Amino acid sequence: MHTGQDIPRLADIQAIRELSAVYNRAVDDGSVDTFVSIFTDDGRFETVGPSGPIVREGCEALKEVAARPRRQQLHTTTDAVVTMDGDEAKQISALACFKRSQNAGEPPSIGWSLRR
Structure with missing residues (x-):
């Protein structure tokens, strides 16, 4: 039972x-x-691209990440589990990235990863 x-x-x-x-x-x-x-302001973005790890730090570098061309994609997260310890919190979730096909009738491609 939850309390106030x-x-x-x-x-x-x-x-x-x-x-x-x-x-x-x-x-x-x-x-x-x-x-x-x-x-x-000192945020860090990490991902893995076709040619290896990609790391960007700081506002200007993050702007470059967000400004890159879109590829008709849809990101969604599921199964989020959040743990808290005082003022610290961690989330682990599954990330699905759907990429729309350029050819009519072809199904979208799907990629999965685990994100923290």
Whole structure:
């Protein structure tokens, strides 16, 4: 049974999950300002591209990430598990990236990864 003391914790968990959704939409829409606003001034973005790891740090580098051309993609996260320890929180979720086909009738391609 949850108590009134759980409400701030549950609100924090929901805010973290919503941040993932805002991130996904900013990436898909190419919304530079929204994407950069998700990070702190010394924010760090890490991913793996076709030629290896990609790391960008700081606002200017993050703007470059968000401004790159869109490829008709849709990112979505599922199965989010948020753990909290004081003021620290971690989220682990599954990330699915759908890429629309350029050919009518061809199904979209799908990629999965685990995101923290």
